[in-house]
Amino acid sequence: xTAAGVMxxxxxxxxxxxxxxxxxxxxxxxxxxxxxxWPQLSLLAVSAFDRxxxxxxxxxxxxxxxxxxxxxxxxxxxxxxVTLITLILGVPVAYVIARMRSRYAALLLVxxxxxxLVSAVVRSFGWMVLFFRDGVVSNLxxxxxxxxxxxxxxxxxxxxxxALAQVLLPLMVLTLHGVFKSIDPDLEHAAMSLGAxxxxxxxxxxLRLAPGGIIAGSLLVFSLAISAxxxxxxxxxxxxxxxxxxxxxQTIELLDWPFASxxxxxxxxxxxxxxxxxAKALDRRSAGEAAS
Amino acid sequence: MxxxxxxxxxxxxxxxxxxxxxxxxxxxAAAQDFAGRSLISSGFGGSTMDIIQxxxxxxxxxxxxxxxxxxxxxxAAALARLKSEAGNPQIDMYQFSGGQEDVAKKEGLIxxxxxxxxxxxxxxxxxxxxxxxxxxxxxAEGILYRKDKIKEPPRSYRDFLKPxxxxxxxxxxxxxxxxxxxxxxxxxAFGGGEDNIEPGFEAMKKIKGETIFKxxxxxxxxxxxGDIWIIPYDSGNAFKLQTSGLxxxxxxxxxxxxxxxxxxxxxxxxxxxxxxNAAIDYMLRPEAQIEIARQMRWTASNPKTKLPADLAAEVPxxxxxxxxxxxLINEQRAQWIERWNREIxx
Amino acid sequence: xxxxxxxxAKAYGAVQVVNDLSFSLDKGEMIALLGPSGCGKTTTLRMVxxxxxxxxGEILLRGRDVTGLPPHKRxxxxxxxxxxxxxxxxxxxxxxxxxxxxxxxxxxxxxRIAAMIDKLKLTGLEGRYPKQLSGxxxxxxxxxxxxxxxxxxxxxxxxxxxxxxxLRESTGIELRRIQRELGLTSxxxxxxxxxxxxxxxxxxxxxxxxxxxxxxxTEIYEAPATRFVAEFIGKANFLNGFVAERSASGVAIDxxxxxxxxxxxxxxxxxxxxxxxxxxxxxxxxxxxxxxxxVAGVVEVVSYQGATAHVIMRLPGGQSLIAECRxxxxxxxxxxxxxxxxxxxxxxxxxxx
Ligand SMILES: Nc1ncnc2c1ncn2[C@@H]1O[C@H](COP(=O)(O)OP(=O)(O)O)[C@@H](O)[C@H]1O
Ligand SMILES: [Mg+2]
Numbered sequence: 004x005t006a007a008g009v010m011x012x013x014x015x016x017x018x019x020x021x022x023x024x025x026x027x028x029x030x031x032x033x034x035x036x037x038x039x040x041w042p043q044l045s046l047l048a049v050s051a052f053d054r055x056x057x058x059x060x061x062x063x064x065x066x067x068x069x070x071x072x073x074x075x076x077x078x079x080x081x082x083x084x085v086t087l088i089t090l091i092l093g094v095p096v097a098y099v100i101a102r103m104r105s106r107y108a109a110l111l112l113v114x115x116x117x118x119x120l121v122s123a124v125v126r127s128f129g130w131m132v133l134f135f136r137d138g139v140v141s142n143l144x145x146x147x148x149x150x151x152x153x154x155x156x157x158x159x160x161x162x163x164x165x166a167l168a169q170v171l172l173p174l175m176v177l178t179l180h181g182v183f184k185s186i187d188p189d190l191e192h193a194a195m196s197l198g199a200x201x202x203x204x205x206x207x208x209x210l211r212l213a214p215g216g217i218i219a220g221s222l223l224v225f226s227l228a229i230s231a232x233x234x235x236x237x238x239x240x241x242x243x244x245x246x247x248x249x250x251x252x253q254t255i256e257l258l259d260w261p262f263a264s265x266x267x268x269x270x271x272x273x274x275x276x277x278x279x280x281x282a283k284a285l286d287r288r289s290a291g292e293a294a295s
Numbered sequence: 296m297x298x299x300x301x302x303x304x305x306x307x308x309x310x311x312x313x314x315x316x317x318x319x320x321x322x323x324a325a326a327q328d329f330a331g332r333s334l335i336s337s338g339f340g341g342s343t344m345d346i347i348q349x350x351x352x353x354x355x356x357x358x359x360x361x362x363x364x365x366x367x368x369x370x371a372a373a374l375a376r377l378k379s380e381a382g383n384p385q386i387d388m389y390q391f392s393g394g395q396e397d398v399a400k401k402e403g404l405i406x407x408x409x410x411x412x413x414x415x416x417x418x419x420x421x422x423x424x425x426x427x428x429x430x431x432x433x434x435a436e437g438i439l440y441r442k443d444k445i446k447e448p449p450r451s452y453r454d455f456l457k458p459x460x461x462x463x464x465x466x467x468x469x470x471x472x473x474x475x476x477x478x479x480x481x482x483x484a485f486g487g488g489e490d491n492i493e494p495g496f497e498a499m500k501k502i503k504g505e506t507i508f509k510x511x512x513x514x515x516x517x518x519x520x521g522d523i524w525i526i527p528y529d530s531g532n533a534f535k536l537q538t539s540g541l542x543x544x545x546x547x548x549x550x551x552x553x554x555x556x557x558x559x560x561x562x563x564x565x566x567x568x569x570x571x572n573a574a575i576d577y578m579l580r581p582e583a584q585i586e587i588a589r590q591m592r593w594t595a596s597n598p599k600t601k602l603p604a605d606l607a608a609e610v611p612x613x614x615x616x617x618x619x620x621x622x623l624i625n626e627q628r629a630q631w632i633e634r635w636n637r638e639i640x641x
Numbered sequence: 642x643x644x645x646x647x648x649x650a651k652a653y654g655a656v657q658v659v660n661d662l663s664f665s666l667d668k669g670e671m672i673a674l675l676g677p678s679g680c681g682k683t684t685t686l687r688m689v690x691x692x693x694x695x696x697x698g699e700i701l702l703r704g705r706d707v708t709g710l711p712p713h714k715r716x717x718x719x720x721x722x723x724x725x726x727x728x729x730x731x732x733x734x735x736x737x738x739x740x741x742x743x744x745x746x747x748x749x750x751x752x753r754i755a756a757m758i759d760k761l762k763l764t765g766l767e768g769r770y771p772k773q774l775s776g777x778x779x780x781x782x783x784x785x786x787x788x789x790x791x792x793x794x795x796x797x798x799x800x801x802x803x804x805x806x807x808l809r810e811s812t813g814i815e816l817r818r819i820q821r822e823l824g825l826t827s828x829x830x831x832x833x834x835x836x837x838x839x840x841x842x843x844x845x846x847x848x849x850x851x852x853x854x855x856x857x858x859t860e861i862y863e864a865p866a867t868r869f870v871a872e873f874i875g876k877a878n879f880l881n882g883f884v885a886e887r888s889a890s891g892v893a894i895d896x897x898x899x900x901x902x903x904x905x906x907x908x909x910x911x912x913x914x915x916x917x918x919x920x921x922x923x924x925x926x927x928x929x930x931x932x933x934x935x936v937a938g939v940v941e942v943v944s945y946q947g948a949t950a951h952v953i954m955r956l957p958g959g960q961s962l963i964a965e966c967r968x969x970x971x972x973x974x975x976x977x978x979x980x981x982x983x984x985x986x987x988x989x990x991x992x993x994x
Pocket of ligand 1: 683
């Protein structure tokens with residue numbers, strides 16, 4: 004492909020306009036095809052065979068078993084919860100940093116990304132200290148009188164959701180920050196002078212203008228959350244099984260590659276499906292400005 | 296130097312030492328001169344590898360003049376390496392902890408241990424009937440408990456159902472090897488076994504609400520937090536926890552200790568097969584095995600090893616090991632995991 | 642009094658951006674805050690709108706102290722420099738925004754929006770999005786959006802600066818018409834003096850965070866209170882001199898460039914000694930022979946502009962003086978020619994040096 008591009012581009016006096024972009028994209032595309040598309044396709048192929056014959060057996064096994072539905076449901080629930088939490092926490096943080104006129108804003112933004120610099124394993128050990136029945140979180144809530152018995156977050160889905168939300172929050176903040184930064188603050192000022200309290204101005208104007216960023220941030224967080232392995236495995240333990248940990252189990256422990264492939268394929272399809280629906284829904288809400 | 300110290304201690308430890316003394320010459324007889332020769336073995340990496348180097352390979356080198364080196368690699372990776380170098384092995388000797396020796400033997404990658412004089416002393420389950428491999432040490436599983444919370448050491452896997460421990464139990468998930476063994480031992484404790492796992496599941500269901508963890512790395516947190524008192528694991532990890540200052544004890548259950556074999560094999564066509572044989576023979580020596588027991592609390596595979604009383608209390612004897620039918624377990628493992636995920640982890 | 646600003650101040654770090662600023666407006670009055678970029682006009686406007694909390698001073702709107710009130714409770718209508726139209730809303734939705742926030746019933750909304758659309762000549766554009774409008778149309782939508790809520794005060798921040806020159810003038814006049822019609826009290830920020838003079842009732846000339854002069858267009862033009870005002874508004878000549886004599890009849894000022902001016906005593910504050918004398922070019926009369934209150938010099942450049950011509954003279958001290966004469970008289974003047982320039986004492990302002 005690259006060679007063809009070079010030849011045509013070199014021969015013609017006026018090389019077709021399309022070749023320059025092709026030339027620029029070729030290396031990336033090649034890497035993408037060889038290291039991503041091809042393995043994915045072969046993975047899909049593996050899942051469609053059973054004892055040497057084309058078969059839907061692995062998919063039937065999945066969809067006819069309520070356990071796997073539950074697994075899928077739990078995984079999607081994890082993804083949705085983490086996305087919502089990071090969105091709810093991320094919007095104010097990103098917004099405040101984007102609107103700060105201080106030179107510390109950049110520093111603050113860098114600080115928020117710190118969790119990304121720590122390996123998932125190390126971070127998970129940190130969560131252990133917080134999450135065990137006798138851990139910081141439990142003791143704090145006890146001291147505050149919010150709970151009357153020690154609470155165990157370690158080895159629970161709730162723990163995984165909290166831990167993942169913390170890890171992925173920076174990605175949400177970074178994405179949203181860029182978008183908020185590009186929205187003229189005078190739009191909010193205009194809304195406020197017309198009678199909208201600040202929060203309403205944020206809601207009616209800024210957030211309506213940020214669906215692109217919200218979609219991008221949410222999809223990023225969602226897909227990373229449902230494919231995360233280390234955190235669910237370490238913080239969730241045995242009880243917070245999700246698709247990723249099950250795929251690992253099927254691949255490494257049980258050596259059932261075809262079924263693991265089927266699980267991966269199903270996860271992929273659901274991610275794509277949810278992404279599409281979400282993007283559509285958000286897009287429709289802000290259909291107006293796309294009109295021009 | 297290490298050897299001297301060990302010998303003295305062994306001597307002082309009394310009667311037990313007398314029994315092993317006559318053997319010393321046998322081992323010593325094998326102490327050929329390997330001056331200028333080298334031996335390369337796979338190792339387990341980390342502190343385990345260092346301890347094994349100091350406790351076994353260094354004294355062996357000192358006694359024979361050989362130069363032994365361990366190359367760190369996980370057992371599965373070690374097997375892969377052995378396979379890839381079949382016919383022209385760069386590594387003479389391999390150590391496994393995950394049963395890889397069976398595959399290695401089946402695939403003809405290893406050669407019989409021809410010059411290991413103590414091989415016959417090792418109990419049948421801990422060596423290959425054809426002499427292809429030998430377990431030079433055993434990691435015994437058992438019950439870890441907080442000595443400050445549980446005064447009377449637990450005796451049986453049945454103790455996990457004791458009401459007074461409710462809410463203070465943790466056990467490994469079935470994807471952890473010890474998790475499977477725990478299930479099997481529970482089954483055995485309640486009248487079942489490898490061929491009848493039902494009682495195991497029945498018993499485990501009663502404690503399914505307890506803490507379930509996946510990796511040994513969680514142990515310090517679990518015990519350190521104070522609300523977990525009892526966990527089925529192994530004597531090696533119990534010792535590590537003790538060393539870190541936690542009041543953790545190890546109890547050998549009356550049903551026996553399931554065990555992980557630490558095996559040694561010689562690669563087929565190894566250039567230094569003679570050195571490897573001698574080294575393995577050295578590893579089986581009581582004084583080497585005592586040192587391993589002392590530093591890692593691994594069980595000695597040679598029944599002639601007589602541990603000093605203080606150690607003996609903490610390390611199960613080879614006679615206390617439960618012999619699990621690994622083949623039968625492996626056959627059913629996938630099925631058990633599926634069931635476990637549904638009935639226990641849910 | 643519709644609005645009163647009392648001793649407002651605002652600093653960013655060590656920089657005093659607005660300092661001890663006060664003025665008041667009666668109903669229907671329009672004031673222009675005029676000054677160079679960075680002098681604190683926008684900051685003042687934003688304090689009135691409530692986006693910036695003044696650390697000192699008070700703002701009274703219809704007698705009520707609103708200094709501490711957030712923007713949405715102030716009842717101000719704002720027109721931004723870049724209009725700040727909501728890009729995701731149509732023209733009608735933009736205009737409706739403030740009405741909806743105020744809970745105006747739907748029927749009334751429709752009537753008021755229609756009236757605004759009509760008044761600002763936006764008919765037919767109701768369903769368009771801001772991006773689909775021209776600059777002038779956007780500007781009118783911004784005004785409509787601010788006016789439709791009948792604000793207590795209308796605030797405009799450089800509302801015409803993004804329009805081309807021609808449109809700027811007509812839009813300004815149109816805005817003034819509507820403002821008069823509705824009797825809207827307004828504050829209008831601009832750095833363009835002609836815009837300010839054409840539109841506002843009062844002009845506050847600002848510099849470095851303070852008001853240098855507050856007055857009608859004529860006052861600030863003809864009787865600038867400070868050198869800054871004189872220089873900023875219109876064209877001005879400055880000649881150095883010193884007070885030579887004070888008597889009951891007047892004050893004599895000797896100019897460095899030769900010549901003596903005798904001015905009414907009221908024009909020269911008693912404490913002044915070294916002074917600068919300001920005179921606008923149109924108040925300089927050229928003649929061939931010397932007169933009273935005149936300086937002599939050599940014609941350097943004659944720049945003909947049709948109705949008028951500017952004559953740049955070089956004075957003996959090296960300073961230059963610009964005189965404005967009728968265009969048809971300019972032909973008589975040749976560079977190098979010696980002329981006498983009479984400074985009309987009535988239009989001279991004197992500042993300290
Ligand atoms: N948020 C701020 N932080 C620091 N300095 C500011 C801020 N806003 C305005 N300034 C400074 O205050 C001065 C006045 O600004 P502004 O009121 O916008 O001037 P104008 O509108 O008259 O051009 C300028 O020098 C500007 O740089
Ligand atoms: Mg400004």
